[in-house]
Amino acid sequence: MRVKIREEEDRFLAYFIDSRRMVGVNENGANILDAFFNQNKSVEMITKEQSKKHSISPPQANEDLKEFLGQIQKEIFPGGFNIVEQESLNSPLGVELNLTISCNLRCKHCFQASYAETFISGEQVIDIVDILASNDVFEVSIIGGEPFLHPNLFDILKRCEKHEMAMNLVTNGTFLDEKTIDKLANINRLVLIVSLDGLKETHDYIRGAGVFDKVDTALRGLIDKNATVEIIHTLNSVNLPKYKQIIDYCEELDLPCNFSLFKPFKPGQKFLTPDPEKVFEIIVDSLVVRSERFRKIGLSNAAIVADLLELPPRNECTATLSGLVVDVFGRMITCPSLVASGYYNDDDLPFFDENFLETWRSHKTFVKFRENGFRECQARAHIFSGDVKGYDPYGVNAFKKFWASYSKKL
Structure with a gap:
């Protein structure tokens, strides 16, 4: 090790x-x-x-x-409760690199406004990776769009591997044929994070006909090759009542199941918005399942989980404290969800260069984001209340009100 x-x-x-x-x-x-x-x-x-x-x-x-x-x-070893990423550090621990906004799917919950064939160049990404490595960044997450549409994806992964960086690759799983799986399985310290929003009927409803079967085949192929795989499941009003199905599916394949929460970025997506109280019930139930049945369940609601487990208070978000996103245009991003919600103007977002650490620490956009606080989700507050410091219906304060009455029923 x-x-x-x-x-x-x-x-x-x-x-x-x-x-x-x-x-x-x-x-x-x-x-x-x-x-x-x-x-x-x-x-x-x-x-x-x-x-x-x-x-x-x-x-x-x-x-x-x-x-x-x-x-x-x-x-x-897994099972601890790491709080280092909650603190303001000298440089990011991990950086997300958005390679493209292009995608072969048109998922009902997607926040992208365009799917044009737009890519950050492979040469630029490799330069970014070199700069990150020289500044002691430990992890790189590759996101999109769909990263497998980028022509230089494997060159980028190999560069990260050369620097002994841990890598996450977020994908819809539809490009994972046998040849691609063989290549991925031979890359050290790579975790494939595959989107799965339900079993066949639900997943295909959200992402398109036939997608579930492709993903299921890919997952089993990755497992056969001993690749490291995790599932990311975005909770919405459609799949929320069936969330236990995805937990059971992941248990069958012995895969970690990570829950994230849908946010409505477009008017036509509002019907997918889940009931906050139902989300809170799932968080409580998942913690019970995780502790009593030792299932691999990840929850993104850090502040709520810490509150339930009576641990020291945690922030809901670590963006700009220990993280950074570089988008497809080479801009440094505080929070992709805030960008998607229209909060920022183009000139609010600085470009990445060799002096990125100084920008990350002191640029007005990043300073303001830190001043606004991390205890709840600024993007959700902006979407639901119009104010980044406003009410977050899925945040820890809303949960405490829910828990005050719900816990009496247990």
């Missing part, structure tokens, strides 16, 4: 590339992790070094080292 380490103002961040977990440590802890995981030094060798460096007995150094590594082991 490899670990990437970078220095922040008050600590070092250690990012375990294969498990995609991260911990904050002091300088000595960073040196120990580098020695153990990257230099492959033995516990005995590190014990001697620590004993000499800190003028303590070898038995004490050995005991301290084993305690430290034991705690790290608990934190780097």
Whole structure:
């Protein structure tokens, strides 16, 4: 297992590339992790070094080292509750790269206003990846449109792999034939995130006739090749009553199921808007299922989940704190949903270049986004109330009102 380490103002961040977990440590802890995981030094060798460096007995150094590594082991494997990404950092932990707005599907819930054949050049993306890697960005997520329509997709993935960056590739799954699956399965640290909005009838209603069968075949092919795959399921009014079907389907295939929430960007999409209370019920039920039956369920409502589990308060959003989006035009984006909702003017969004960190930290658009707060979703507030600091019907404050009455019925 490899670990990437970078220095922040008050600590070092250690990012375990294969498990995609991260911990904050002091300088000595960073040196120990580098020695153990990257230099492959033995516990005995590190014990001697620590004993000499800190003028303590070898038995004490050995005991301290084993305690430290034991705690790290608990934190780097799934099941922990990482809060580092909730804090304002020196540079992003992960960056989303939008390769294209082109797509072969016309999904009912899609927020895109156009599907024109518009691509960011492969050369420009590779330059961006190089700059990100040189600034200690750990993860890259490839999004679209449909990324498989980009002619240089595999060149981009290979460049990320060269830099030992963790990669997420979000796709509708319709281009995953046997040859493509073979190529994907040989790329290290790549996770395929495949959209699945229900079983056959529901998924085809939302995305088009015959799409479910293509996706189902692709998922099973990816599993056969030991590729790493996850499902992303966008909850809306149509599939919400059937959400347990998708959990069972993912359990059958032993795939993680991640829930996200539909937002109506176009007038014709309002019928897909789910009832907030029904969404809250699903969050509660999914947490129960996840804990009691050990199913792999991911929930995007971080603030609500933390509140339910009585954990330290979390933000609903980490955009501009530890994340960044670069769109198909090379612009730096705070939140794609805010852009899609018409909140920004074109001149509000700066372009990515080698000085992106300074822009990310101090550009007026990013500063204002941070000032507006992260506790609830600014995009949902803007869509439903017309104010980014307004009421979010799916946010933690709305949930608390729901929970006050709903919990009495349990």
